[in-house]
Amino acid sequence: MLSKKDFIQMSLELNLFFGRIMKEHMIFMETGFLVKNSNLILEADQLKRSFEEILVETVALSNGVISQESIDSNEFITSFTLEAENITESLTGVCIDQDITLAELELTSNPDSNYPSNLEKQVFDLNNRAINLVIEVIKFKENVLNKLLDCNIYAALYPSLIEHILGEAKLYLQMLKDLQNRIKPKDNIFEQEIFWDTIMEEHVLFIRGLLDPTEKELIDASNNFANIFEDLIEKTKEATEKDLPKIIKETLEATTEVRDFKAAATKGIIDCKIKSILTPLLGDHVLREANHYLRILKSYIEDC
Numbered sequence: 001m002l003s004k005k006d007f008i009q010m011s012l013e014l015n016l017f018f019g020r021i022m023k024e025h026m027i028f029m030e031t032g033f034l035v036k037n038s039n040l041i042l043e044a045d046q047l048k049r050s051f052e053e054i055l056v057e058t059v060a061l062s063n064g065v066i067s068q069e070s071i072d073s074n075e076f077i078t079s080f081t082l083e084a085e086n087i088t089e090s091l092t093g094v095c096i097d098q099d100i101t102l103a104e105l106e107l108t109s110n111p112d113s114n115y116p117s118n119l120e121k122q123v124f125d126l127n128n129r130a131i132n133l134v135i136e137v138i139k140f141k142e143n144v145l146n147k148l149l150d151c152n153i154y155a156a157l158y159p160s161l162i163e164h165i166l167g168e169a170k171l172y173l174q175m176l177k178d179l180q181n182r183i184k185p186k187d188n189i190f191e192q193e194i195f196w197d198t199i200m201e202e203h204v205l206f207i208r209g210l211l212d213p214t215e216k217e218l219i220d221a222s223n224n225f226a227n228i229f230e231d232l233i234e235k236t237k238e239a240t241e242k243d244l245p246k247i248i249k250e251t252l253e254a255t256t257e258v259r260d261f262k263a264a265a266t267k268g269i270i271d272c273k274i275k276s277i278l279t280p281l282l283g284d285h286v287l288r289e290a291n292h293y294l295r296i297l298k299s300y301i302e303d304c
């Protein structure tokens with residue numbers, strides 16, 4: 001049973017991270033459709049706006065309440081986010097509410113904060129609305145995935161990218177439901193590692209597939225990272241409790257390296273030094289997911 005403080009803090013940190021992730025998935029989908037499927041563009045745009053509303057509310061409730069560690073992890077925003085949004089909006093024409101990012105830059109933690117009951121109620125209501133919205137997002141992604149797999153639409157979106165972002169939405173939904181039942185979400189490190197290692201492997205495979213074919217060094221580096229995470233997934237599947245410290249250490253090293261690779265790639269795309277069909281926002285998005293995974297891994301090291 002989670003305490004009131006843990007419920008409030010975990011919920012707000014979860015919504016700050018995944019609320020933004022969900023809205024950006026809609027931006028990526030929106031920019032991948034063609035005008036022929038303008039109904040899907042509009043649907044994605046509406047879902048993006050709904051998530052922006054959730055995020056605005058989450059930021060307003062979070063100030064002083066979330067942990068310093070979550071702010072320092074750079075999983076909510078990075079030093080690239082604002083510029084990445086700016087460029088992506090001007091290149092694609094998709095509206096991106098940058099006031100949310102500016103407000104997130106001001107977020108602080110206050111260790112003396114008290115957690116009043118009315119805040120608990122507001123967070124409970126917020127989580128319920130997030131749950132309803134994630135269910136809609138999941139339906140939308142499944143619908144698009146089926147259309148792509150049946151070759152009923154053409155879009156500049158890999159089917160495996162839609163499966164990937166569907167997996168992230170389902171995880172978010174499960175975690176929200178756990179929190180509403182006052183259960184600590186996803187507590188099994190092996191399961192978490194297999195999920196996030198797979199996410200890390202798929203990120204580098206998407207990056208590889210969106211780079212210009214002449215970017216040989218970056219393509220090789222992406223392949224190399226994909227192999228590293230594939231090996232880690234196999235090792236983790238076979239590991240027992242006693243292997244855990246070693247596996248966490250190795251995973252932490254690999255994730256730190258891939259995080260640095262994503263940061264360099266995001267900077268390269270922002271500075272127009274890399275030839276690709278990646279948007280700066282996609283680079284920053286996968287960078288934040290690596291930062292999120294690093295925070296999870298570090299929390300287990302502290303517990304060991």
Ligand SMILES: [Fe+2]
Binds near residue numbers: 021025165289
């Ligand atoms: Fe994502």
Ligand SMILES: [Fe+2]
Binds near residue numbers: 289
């Ligand atoms: Fe991802």
